[in-house]
Amino acid sequence: MRLHVGCAMWSHRLWPGHRLPSAERLRHYGSWCDAVEGNTTFYATPARDTVESWAAQTEPGFRFVLKLPKVITHERRLTDVGEPLRAFLDAIEPLGPRAHALWIQLPGSFGPADVATLTRFLAQLPRSHRYAVEVRHPAFFTDDRATRLLEATLTAASAEWIPFDTTAFFASPPTSDAERDAWTKKPRVPLRSLALTDRPIVRYLGRDDSTRTVEGWRRWVDVTVAWLREGRSPTMFVHTPDNAEAPVLARRFHDEVRTRVPELDALPEPIPVEPLTLF
Incomplete structure (x- = not known):
């Protein structure tokens, strides 16, 4: 039994660890919290050696919830994303079990009519990772049919709804x-x-x-x-x-x-x- 807690980042100008060299801030953060949101990966796929440094600074039980790059989720909207997806999965491989879930944050315009696209995307993902989806279209929260449709899609893929x-x-x-x-x-x-x-x-x-x-x-x-x-x-x-x-x-x-x-x-x-x- 374990509850992990964390923040949206591992370094902040007002936190004590911010005074440390940049290569030591994640290690310090990891003594406060045992999980972190990987928001920076939304903007660009990190270099593999950068990810290796993340792994070196954290315990095996530490949890990264890493956001898929925006080129996959927002620009191409989960379609024709084989190349950037492979690059991302290769880059984060050094994290091993620390990559707790890959976070698919979808734009607010991604609605019930797009669930079939999400279904196809989830089906092509490797089973070596867990996946979690965040949606922002209001219909998923207010329309029972849309809610059930998304829940069924995620359940079939063993994915979580964030x-x-x-x-x-x-x-x-x-x-x-x-x-x-x-x-x-x-x-x-x-x-x-x-x-x-x-x-x-x-x-x-x-x-x-x-x-x-x-x-x-x-x-x-x-x-x-x-x-x-x-x-x-x-x-x-x-x-x-x-x-x-x-x-x-x-x-x-x-x-x-x-x-x-x-x-x-x-x-x-x-x-x-x-x-x-x-x-």
């Missing part, structure tokens, strides 16, 4: 520059908390006010406890608009769940960052 819960964030108007920026960019879709596999993945967006972030995730504590008792192994990613306290909050989420599920393994103690000196 919810991005922004309901707490959009519950009241923004109060900071970071919140105002996120207000125009983050998706507004209804809450979804149904797992399709034994390894559900959740993305949760809170507020810059940590108290409100914690209040907003109460339902996810309940859901996560239930998943663990069912024998599932979930991963929770905690976001806030500025992400300043994201690693601390992710650990707090884990602690809250562990209070209810005492047999859950504790997270490791964070590696201290030694103060910089002149000598």
Whole structure:
């Protein structure tokens, strides 16, 4: 039984580990959280030696949820993507089991009429990886037929549906520059908390006010406890608009769940960052 927690990145200018050399930041982050979203892979396939360094800095049980490049999901919309897909799979091979799931984030325009394309794409993927899909078209959340169609497609491929819960964030108007920026960019879709596999993945967006972030995730504590008792192994990613306290909050989420599920393994103690000196 294990709950993994993480953030949208492993380095942030306001986190203590940011003062470390770039080649050491992931190792430090990995002592705070045991999972991370691979958002950078959306913009470009990383060099294989870069991925080798990621593997070297993390334990085998660390989880990367890696986003497929946008050329596959957004530009070619899952069609005629053999070459970029092969390049991506080759690049991430050094991660081995750390590549927990490949994340297929689809554009908001990808709707129920496109599910057949998704079905064909999932069928061509190698079984050596797990896959998780994030959709943003509102019909998948509000139209029962569209919901069932997508669930059937994902279940047939043993793929997970990643919810991005922004309901707490959009519950009241923004109060900071970071919140105002996120207000125009983050998706507004209804809450979804149904797992399709034994390894559900959740993305949760809170507020810059940590108290409100914690209040907003109460339902996810309940859901996560239930998943663990069912024998599932979930991963929770905690976001806030500025992400300043994201690693601390992710650990707090884990602690809250562990209070209810005492047999859950504790997270490791964070590696201290030694103060910089002149000598």
